[in-house]
Amino acid sequence: MKYMILTYGTQLDYDEMGGAxxxxxxxxxEEAAAMGEFMAAFTAKLAESGELVETRALAAPVLTRRVxxxxxxxxxxxxxxxxxxxxxxxxxxxxxxxxxxxxxxxxAAMLNDTPAPAHVRAGAYADVRPLMDERAELLES
Amino acid sequence: xxAPLGDLLRELAPQVLGAVVRxxxxxxxxxxxxxxxxxxxxxxxxxxxxxxxxxxxxxTVAARRLTDLLRADEARRRREWTFVALRDEPAPRxxxxxxxxxxxxxxxxxxxxAQLSLTLKAVGGLSTAEVARxxxxxxxxxxxxxxxxxxxxxxxxxxxxxxxxxxxxDRLAVxxxxxxxxxxxxxxxxxxxxxxxxxxxxxxxxLARLAHRLLPTDAEVTGLLALMLLTHARRAARTAADGAxxxxxxxxxxLWNAGEIAEGIALITxxxxxxxxxxxxxxxxxxxxxxxxxxxxxxxxxxxxxxxGLLLRxxxxxxxxLNHAVAVAMARGPAAGLALLxxxxxxxxxxxxxxxxxxxxxxDPAGAREAYLAAAARTASLPERRYLRERAGRLTGE
Numbered sequence: 352m353k354y355m356i357l358t359y360g361t362q363l364d365y366d367e368m369g370g371a372x373x374x375x376x377x378x379x380x381e382e383a384a385a386m387g388e389f390m391a392a393f394t395a396k397l398a399e400s401g402e403l404v405e406t407r408a409l410a411a412p413v414l415t416r417r418v419x420x421x422x423x424x425x426x427x428x429x430x431x432x433x434x435x436x437x438x439x440x441x442x443x444x445x446x447x448x449x450x451x452x453x454x455x456x457x458x459a460a461m462l463n464d465t466p467a468p469a470h471v472r473a474g475a476y477a478d479v480r481p482l483m484d485e486r487a488e489l490l491e492s
Numbered sequence: 493x494x495a496p497l498g499d500l501l502r503e504l505a506p507q508v509l510g511a512v513v514r515x516x517x518x519x520x521x522x523x524x525x526x527x528x529x530x531x532x533x534x535x536x537x538x539x540x541x542x543x544x545x546x547x548x549x550x551x552t553v554a555a556r557r558l559t560d561l562l563r564a565d566e567a568r569r570r571r572e573w574t575f576v577a578l579r580d581e582p583a584p585r586x587x588x589x590x591x592x593x594x595x596x597x598x599x600x601x602x603x604x605x606a607q608l609s610l611t612l613k614a615v616g617g618l619s620t621a622e623v624a625r626x627x628x629x630x631x632x633x634x635x636x637x638x639x640x641x642x643x644x645x646x647x648x649x650x651x652x653x654x655x656x657x658x659x660x661x662d663r664l665a666v667x668x669x670x671x672x673x674x675x676x677x678x679x680x681x682x683x684x685x686x687x688x689x690x691x692x693x694x695x696x697x698x699l700a701r702l703a704h705r706l707l708p709t710d711a712e713v714t715g716l717l718a719l720m721l722l723t724h725a726r727r728a729a730r731t732a733a734d735g736a737x738x739x740x741x742x743x744x745x746x747l748w749n750a751g752e753i754a755e756g757i758a759l760i761t762x763x764x765x766x767x768x769x770x771x772x773x774x775x776x777x778x779x780x781x782x783x784x785x786x787x788x789x790x791x792x793x794x795x796x797x798x799x800x801g802l803l804l805r806x807x808x809x810x811x812x813x814l815n816h817a818v819a820v821a822m823a824r825g826p827a828a829g830l831a832l833l834x835x836x837x838x839x840x841x842x843x844x845x846x847x848x849x850x851x852x853x854x855x856d857p858a859g860a861r862e863a864y865l866a867a868a869a870r871t872a873s874l875p876e877r878r879y880l881r882e883r884a885g886r887l888t889g890e
Contacts, residue, residue, distance in 0.1 A: 352515055451514035453651035481515055 353404060353448050353482040354455035358462065360442035362434060364471065365411040376468055385466040393461060397447060402458070404446040412440045446482065455479045497537060500546065501530050505617030506702070508550040510589025512558060514652050519596065520642035521561050522554070523614055529554035530617070590615065591706040592654050594699075597641075598667040601648045606641035607670045608677070609634055615702070616695055626692045627677065664707075668716050668772065671700050675720050679727075693724050704759075714763035715773030721756035722779035725749040737879040741788035753783045774803045793823040810837050818846050826854035841870035845880060852887065861887040 367377050368386075378386075397403035413432040421428045434440055449455050459477045467475065509526045513519050529550050543549040597611040605627075612623045620638065624631040655663040678692025700717040707713045729743035760776040778799045785791040800816035813836045821829020830850050836843060844867035851860035864884035868877045 451652050452517045453514075453653060456517075457651070 352451065353446055354452065355480050355482055356445045356447065356455065356459045356462075357478045357480065358442050358444070359439040359476070359478075360412075361439050362412045362436050364442070365413075367468075367471075375470060378468060382466065382468060389465050393465075394445070397445065397458065402447045402449050402454075404448050406443070406445040408443040409441055412438070415440075452479065452481065497534065501533060502617035504547055504550055505530060506590040506593050506615045507547060507588070508554055509614055510593040511547075511551050512554050513596075514589055514592065516555065516558060517652070518558065518562065519645055519652070520639075522558055523642060525557040525561055526550070526554045527619075528557050588706050590702060592652055594667055594703065594706075595655055595663055596645060596650060596652065598663070598670045599645055599648065599650055600663070600666055601644055601650070602641050604670070604673065606637055606644070607666070608674055609637045610641045611670050611699070612674065612695065613638055616699060618695070626695070664710070664712075667703065668712060671696055671703065672716060672719075672772070674699065675723075679723060693720070693727070696720060697724060709766070711763040711767040712770040712772050714759050714766075715770060715776045718756040718759035718763065719772055719776035719779055721752045721759070722776055722783050725752035725756065725783060731875065735875050735878075736882070737875045739879075740782065745785075745787060748783065753780075756780060757784070769802070771803060771807050774799055774806070778803075791822070793819060797823040810840070811842070814843055814846055818850070821850050821853070826850045830854065841867040841876075841880075843867075844870060848880075848883065852883075857887040860884075 363373055363375075367373050367375060368383060370377050370380070370383075394403065394406055397406075412434040415432055415434065417430045417433045419428050419430075420426075445458075447455055447458055449458070456479050459479050462475075462477050465472070465475065505526065508529065509523060512522045512526060516522065532553055533546070533550060537543070537546075594611065594615050597614050598607050602610065608627065609623050612618045612626060613620065618626065620635050621631050623638075624634040627634065629637075654660075675693050675696035678694070678696060697717070697720045700713070700720055703713050704717045725748050726740070726743065728749070729745065729747035730738060732738055756776065757780050760773060760780055763773055764777065778796055781792050781796050781799070797816070797819040800812065800819045803812050804816055814833065817829045817832035817836060819829075820832055830847070833843070833847055833850065838844065844863045848860045848863035848867060851857075851863055861884045864880050864887070868880035868884065871877050871880065
């Protein structure tokens with residue numbers, strides 16, 4: 352069965368990872384490289400075990416466009432980069448096809464070892480969410 | 493509830509619970525959610541008809557109910573999950589969820605009473621009230637026992653998956669013991685006015701059939717199912733109309749269930765040559781020798797003695813030593829049996845009862861009478877006590 356493992360970040364996190372000055376310690380190039388290597392190895396391991404369905408990293412929150420209906424005009428309203436600097440948004444995900452939620456949780460727990468500056472690691476977490484089956488779970492009760 | 497629907501729901505219950513727990517975790521709450529889904533099905537299916545896929549329907553309804561229950565539980569503490577390091581060697585993936593559920597309910601972290609209650613409820617699909625009635629324990633006590641067991645499983649962080657190869661044998665042994673104890677509880681109830689609680693024994697057989705279907709090549713699982721069938725087959729002959737116990741040598745063997753005997757013999761015959769011989773196979777083989785004899789006098793006691801000799805090598809517990817001594821007495825005369833019996837610790841009423849029988853056969857009525865009364869004073873079963881007193885009474889010479 353399929354699960355999505357989600358990780359989160361703020362615009363601030365994205366900026367820091369890019370080496371920008373934010374008032375908090377920025378990532379050194381070595382730290383950024385170590386994280387990249389860890390993620391590549393993590394994903395490669397999942398791919399090799401046959402458990403990985405798909406994975407993506409999402410671009411910075413500032414690049415987001417939000418689309419909402421305008422009820423009066425009936426036209427879509429499009430907003431750029433609607434997030435506050437410190438609001439956590441989806442940063443990346445892995446979809447895994449595994450034996451059950453315990454295995455998915457185990458995989459997500461491996462992300463605990465992601466190398467990163469201490470203040471980033473202190474607030475880091477991942478969510479594990481079951482994906483809906485297309486039909487079985489939409490049955491009429 | 494109409495009977496076939498009840499049977500269908502009980503068969504689906506462990507599969508549905510297994511699927512929901514595997515998918516979403518939360519064993520404790522999932523169990524409640526599945527119960528509610530089963531109740532909904534029992535109410536609506538007779539009116540609206542069976543859904544196309546009853547199992548998927550139940551999983552869907554139970555999963556929805558689970559989310560409701562979890563949301564209602566806002567105040568619950570953040571759950572702390574423990575992770576077990578990756579196992580040496582993962583067990584096969586294509587294991588039926590009912591089997592994983594059975595392993596979970598028989599988790600070594602639980603006490604034996606908790607294992608029995610939880611297995612009957614979660615795998616057997618019995619209601620809390622039914623489990624309470626089956627185990628002769630008040631319903632609130634069973635409810636607490638089940639709640640505690642579920643909490644213990646949650647706190648242990650036991651992952652929902654079959655045991656690894658390294659721990660497989662130990663874990664399976666616990667599962668088999670739990671099923672065996674459920675059967676025993678039904679067959680030779682340790683308390684109360686009725687000697688047999690045939691429903692509980694039948695439930696144990698149903699669970700053993702499930703285990704056998706899931707692990708068809710495991711010879712001990714097969715042996716356990718055979719043992720249950722070969723023993724259960726004698727139930728109609730085991731008690732008189734007034735509830736009194738009838739010993740095997742005095743039973744009306746035409747009352748034995750020929751179908752169950754044939755099935756049990758076929759199972760044990762297939763299992764014995766297939767792998768390492770374990771205690772359940774040996775006990776089943778012994779029961780088969782009894783069941784094959786057309787009357788008590790025709791019993792092949794030398795073969796039974798030999799089988800107990802093999803069993804002693806695996807399990808030299810007082811119960812096995814006692815049975816071995818009785819078999820020796822039957823094969824070679826009471827004196828040889830009594831000599832062996834003297835070395836077995838006299839812990840239970842069965843030791844005194846066996847000694848009484850052998851003394852009676854050896855021509856020592858006074859000693860036999862004393863032993864019968866000693867046994868009667870030590871048994872918790874009322875029919876057994878009546879039987880033992882009656883045997884003692886016969887020896888007073890009245």
